[in-house]
Amino acid sequence: MKTARRYQELTMKLRSWTKGKPGQKVKLVVIGQHVSDGWLAKLVTLFLLSILAYLYLQPMLYIITTMFKSVSDLIDPTVKWIPRTLYLDNFKQAWEGLRYPTTFVNTFVITIGCSLIQVFVCAFTGYGLAKFPFPGRGLITFLVLLTFLIPPQIIVIPLYMIYSKLGWLDSPLVFLVPALFGQGMKSALFIFIFRQFFKAQPASLEEAARLDGASSFRMFFRIMLPLASSACLVVFLFSFIWYWNMNYEAAMFLPKQYPTLAISLERMQDNLAGMSAQFVTVKGVDPVTEGMKMAGAFLIIFPPVLLYMIAQRWFVRGIERSGLVE
Template sequence: MSAQTATTPRGGRVAPTAGLGNPRNAQRKRAGRILLYAALVVGAIPTVVPFVWLIRSALMTDNQIFIAPPEWIPSPFAWTNFPEALTAQPFLAYFINTMVIEVVVVLGTVLTCSIAAFSFARLRWRGRNLVFGILLTSVMLPYAVTLIPTFVMWRELGALNTIAPLTVPAWFAGAGGGVFNVFLLRQFFLTIPFELDEAAYIDGASPWKVFWTIVLPLSRPALIVVTIFTFIGVWNDFLGPLLYLNDESKYTLALGLASFQSVYTAQWGYLMAASAAVIAPIIALFFFLQRYFIEGVTLTGIKN
């Protein structure tokens, strides 16, 4: 029999422990775990190979990159590709421009989207669900539909060739793709027990104080997720700077890398080195914050 009955020190019996200590069950679990890891490795190969190809090409000369059959380990390592590529164009200025936009957009997005989400999740006011539903419908509106009217608006305001079109929308929750952030934060705020708000209101706290002292400190994983999404979106944004920035001294990294590609098309080693340097901060950001990222996405939508 596979079921075993455990006994107490006084000779009594407790519920049978089916399958505990069975070598067959342990082997099945081990085999299932091995198959799961193997499937994950196979599924990760298509995403890892392009990145590995980028790194090895960044450390090779042009003659080594396209040799047949391909070599995966550079011999010798062309370390000079990185300093020569990053000094061929003013990538430091591009980096500073990008970080200025990043700071303004991340602060505006996190602040305004969290305030809007708090209103939709924790406050009661007439028409709240209707307004939230209308807000969500804007997600289905393609970006290309509003592209020309938005460009004309900024042109009439005289804001072309400035960072205003790239930063100001972030300070209005729901603008510039912030609807998803409002939805994500709202779902997370709903998981926080409402008893905390009620206790604070009894003590005389205002909604603004509840927001700053209770809801935000408990929502750190969700806020980090929004920060990561916003940071990556701004870092990889190419169309926005292409439309609104004309002066090369104001280029972002994405736009500067595109111009670098048009100038150094034949020098693939330099191009790969510059591309690897541009994506390195994104990888480092996710590596250090992946625990909060996974926690925030997992907890979103779980009630109490």
């Protein structure tokens, strides 16, 4: 209270001192009573944020402007950002080169299936590690986190041999079955997220549920899992993005009969007959196919961007509640 009263007294003195003095008023408006209060500090902050926004948005702006450029605009060095005309044939070529309907369905089945499985399995595992004391719980938690630190390239050859013997290659089973057993992509991170979330829940909830006769399974499905809806959304979106954009794993385990969008983007030029005969290389870039490639990249990134735009508010709220910002 004394500090607030002292601040008000100083503010009143400053106002009375600057009354009738235009120069002091301008200084107060530009610089402010504190350095961060004036318009100058706000303009500097806005300028720095604009630079950061441009650095993050520049790749997306390049994709959007390039996919509407014709070959003549791509070759012309005077055309930088704005094309002379909107050239829409790039989308048609990208649609055909990606084989978009087939590869979209393949990618969607793997992404949605694995994401939903990971939400449930990782939540179940995280709840067990957080709420059930048993011998070796710390060691199991350490081993789970260790799987997150091991690069996937180290175990790809043993996994390929196992999947080949089981006959799972070129099928979504190579991703669905590991996700079902808590070994999906980044599952260790998701287990840790749920573990931290359930660990932060008060023990009085469990005590009240046990007094009402609820079993451990019922307590998880009826109480804990609904409370973890924010963490479930965070895990689902992260899993969706990682499975949608995976390239290395899909190229190893889905080489022929079950291509995804990421694989088709690399093979798009080969899928279009006659495109390889039109190469005109300028500084390592093929301007004949650059617009088509950018259109294909846009078709691939548009679904996850749209999903994030829809779920952005709940995603940010879930990040705050899931323990990732602690």
